[in-house]
Amino acid sequence: MSERISVIGTGYLGATHAAGMAELGHEVIGVDVDAEKIERLSRGEVPFYEPGLPELLRKHVESGRLRFTTDIREAAEFADVHFIGVGTPQLKSGYGADMVYVDAAIDALAPLLTRPSVILGKSTVPVGTAARLAARVRELAPVGDDAQLGWNPEFLREGFAVEDTLRPDRLVLGVDPVQPGRIEEVARRVYADALARETPIVVTDLATAELVKVSANAFLATKISFINAVAEVCDATGADVKDLADAIGYDDRIGRKFLGAGLGFGGGCLPKDIRAFMARAGELGVDQALTFLREVDAVNLRRRQHVVELAEREVGGSLVGARIAVLGAAFKPDSDDVRDSPALDVAGQLHLAGAHVRVHDPEGMVNAARVWPTLDFAESPQGAVQDADLVILATEWRQFRDLDPEEVGRLVAHRRIIDGRNCLPAERWIAAGWTYRGLGRHSG
């Protein structure tokens, strides 16, 4: 059955969710305060890089099943189900999440709700937010208790966002057990397609739903920092972290995923979510419960520093004047997102230390140049490595993994490479005369 849906906030999450909901057969309106973004989306253009999304969005904009507006009144008039997907970035003044966008979205929408409506929060928020917002909605909405709010956290990964939206591996729905209202019934209709495929759904209270999201990200971050901490020990002993990760990963209880040692995690989610989780635990008086996340964060940031120091050693002790090619600016492949990107951070630190840094990223250069306008950007990997004293692979795009060490070798001044993602076939590079440095790996 087709529902009338609005998605408020049309960034990485919201634009994908809006197109995904249209693909599932619903009538969708996307709302954002960014007029330029809305103009592009209305033309069927995706304002960021996400594989598969342009085709999906265009198809549904053209069919008329998906449209976009800056006017939230249109959304309130049109839709009965409203998803909230606005940003919750780290506060400038601390570790907590900045809730101004979520609060503004609710304060704009709720007073316009004149008929029974369900609001489903998708943004990642500190535990306790949903209960506060549910009360606020009841207070502001002309329909009062018939405007109901639940929390439906999102688990999509950038680069796989379409697939994760259309075929999630689980659904989580938080409802107020005292006033459950129609939320579950409406959510089950919206997600009928996934539920028909027996996708697991966990229906729980609001606080648990909020905590599921940050716990999942904290667990993933911890897994990455665990293997990176072990990589530090590998470096000190000559052991190989990749073989080690394979070996422990064969144990089903551990699993090989997210044991990729390297430059560590970045992006618009994992770093800020673990910090916001710690900040919230502090507010709740249980800060000790999550002090280990401080270490997770510290191990992660050390990776970037380690690569800068390794680069310094590789070029003979001083970065001043060294020509360094950084392959990668996005925080991960198949994304143009440079938020808290380890690759861009390393490039920026090398630049500040006096190196001549040239960066190439297949999709992330426009965003990267906004953050670091003084960096030098090349239009191709070949352009970036020309005459380089050192090459650093910082984001494991396929284009970089497939580079031919012989061909690249003819362009550089010195055949030295740091594989910041442990993703290159080391033997081939070593056989082609390169000094190869992995992170926590046997080095050539």
Ligand SMILES: NC(=O)c1ccc[n+]([C@@H]2O[C@H](COP(=O)([O-])OP(=O)(O)OC[C@H]3O[C@@H](n4cnc5c(N)ncnc54)[C@H](O)[C@@H]3O)[C@@H](O)[C@H]2O)c1
């Ligand atoms: N990016 C992801 O992969 C992902 C995955 C799961 C969860 N999340 C969570 O989803 C939320 C959004 O993340 P994102 O990466 O899409 O952020 P984003 O910055 O790409 O998008 C947020 C959008 O909200 C808009 N906005 C801000 N205030 C608004 C308002 N009052 N009304 C309407 N629109 C408004 C902004 O203009 C922007 O377009 C965050 O809480 C994030 O933690 C993100």
Ligand SMILES: O=c1ccn([C@@H]2O[C@H](COP(=O)(O)OP(=O)(O)O[C@H]3O[C@H](CO)[C@@H](O)[C@H](O)[C@H]3O)[C@@H](O)[C@H]2O)c(=O)[nH]1
């Ligand atoms: O073994 C690994 C796996 C990942 N990473 C890094 O970790 C970061 C995050 O990667 P990933 O989790 O794939 O990307 P996101 O798109 O940020 O997705 C995470 O954050 C989203 C927003 O909350 C959640 O919805 C997703 O479930 C969660 O995986 C990236 O910098 C990766 O390079 C590693 O260093 N080693």
